[in-house]
Amino acid sequence: MVTLHEGNTPLIPAPRLAEATDPSLRIFLKCEGFNPTGSFKDRGMTVAISKAVEAGSRAVICASTGNTSASAAAYAARAGIRAFVMVPKGAVAIGKLSQAAIHGATVLVVDGTFDQALSIVTQIAERHPVTLVNSLNPFRLEGQKTGAFEVVDQLGRAPDYHLIPVGNAGNISAYWRGYREYHRAGIAKELPKMVGFQAAGAAPIVEDRVILEPKTLATAIRIGNPASWGLAKEALQDSQGWIDAVTDEEIVRGYRLLAREEGIFMEPASCATVAGLAKMVKAGRFEPGSTLVLTLTGHGLKDPDTALESATRPVSVPARLDAVLAQLGL
Numbered sequence: 001m002v003t004l005h006e007g008n009t010p011l012i013p014a015p016r017l018a019e020a021t022d023p024s025l026r027i028f029l030k031c032e033g034f035n036p037t038g039s040f041k042d043r044g045m046t047v048a049i050s051k052a053v054e055a056g057s058r059a060v061i062c063a064s065t066g067n068t069s070a071s072a073a074a075y076a077a078r079a080g081i082r083a084f085v086m087v088p089k090g091a092v093a094i095g096k097l098s099q100a101a102i103h104g105a106t107v108l109v110v111d112g113t114f115d116q117a118l119s120i121v122t123q124i125a126e127r128h129p130v131t132l133v134n135s136l137n138p139f140r141l142e143g144q145k146t147g148a149f150e151v152v153d154q155l156g157r158a159p160d161y162h163l164i165p166v167g168n169a170g171n172i173s174a175y176w177r178g179y180r181e182y183h184r185a186g187i188a189k190e191l192p193k194m195v196g197f198q199a200a201g202a203a204p205i206v207e208d209r210v211i212l213e214p215k216t217l218a219t220a221i222r223i224g225n226p227a228s229w230g231l232a233k234e235a236l237q238d239s240q241g242w243i244d245a246v247t248d249e250e251i252v253r254g255y256r257l258l259a260r261e262e263g264i265f266m267e268p269a270s271c272a273t274v275a276g277l278a279k280m281v282k283a284g285r286f287e288p289g290s291t292l293v294l295t296l297t298g299h300g301l302k303d304p305d306t307a308l309e310s311a312t313r314p315v316s317v318p319a320r321l322d323a324v325l326a327q328l329g330l
């Protein structure tokens with residue numbers, strides 16, 4: 001097993017988020033940014049890379065909005081095999097790119113979209129001896145479903161609603177699979193409603209059409225033609241859940257709220273859930289007194305640029321006590 005001891009991430013209560021939205025709700029944050037490479041992708045990557053090595057593969061390939069490449073690069077390094085990653089030009093947060101680079105992956109920056117890159121790597125994996133580790137690789141979702149197992153283990157039950165950002169739509173499908181398996185095994189008596197959120201400029205499932213040029217500052221979910229579209233629709237229908245879109249402005253508001261009120265710094269795509277929470281509370285979509293879990297998919301340090309642009313900028317001061325006191329207003 002090729003592992004970096006992924007998983008077992010904390011499920012943290014969020015009373016301030018409840019206070020800021022609907023105090024009757026019990027809100028918990030599944031902090032997936034605390035995985036070894038800083039995103040939930042590690043749960044799937046440990047399985048995908050382990051199975052690739054088992055099958056004798058010497059190289060893996062993926063297209064990525066950033067976190068898959070960071071994770072693939074780290075687990076490939078751990079396994080002693082090669083990683084080839086393709087990322088869309090100008091649309092990957094700097095932290096993720098630095099991870100792929102330092103772990104020794106071959107990084108190709110493609111002048112095109114994630115969806116185009118995915119199409120290319122899929123064709124390569126069909127014809128050459130490299131294993132595809134995008135979520136089209138079935139082992140990815142098998143690993144990612146453990147997120148749902150842990151939520152039930154930590155909460156002692158399944159939540160009433162599970163809120164999650166949707167990009168390529170693998171994770172919402174994986175969580176639903178995990179919840180169903182625990183339910184079938186009698187470990188969870190309930191099943192949650194799955195509630196997905198896409199960014200308004202990249203909302204193919206919400207709009208029910210392929211988006212050729214998806215746009216959002218939440219680069220991890222900047223995807224116009226999700227690979228797991230069908231599985232995600234099944235998850236939404238079977239769970240009696242729903243999917244909605246949130247604007248970049250709402251995402252940034254959620255991003256700041258989470259960091260300032262709860263002390264938790266997650267990347268913008270993660271905060272589509274916080275934005276969605278606020279929007280859905282306003283629309284009266286949650287039964288009062290319900291238990292909600294939000295998956296926070298990736299760490300905030302992945303994308304320091306957006307953090308600095310979204311908050312009060314650091315101020316320069318001369319190295320003098322009076323000047324510092326004047327700046328601080330003390």
Ligand SMILES: *Cc1c(COP(=O)(O)O)cnc(C)c1O
Pocket residue numbers: 039040041067068135165166167168169170171172220221267269270297298299
């Ligand atoms: C990959 C990713 C998503 C989207 O997950 P999908 O399985 O592609 O829907 C959301 N947030 C972050 C931080 C991610 O890395």
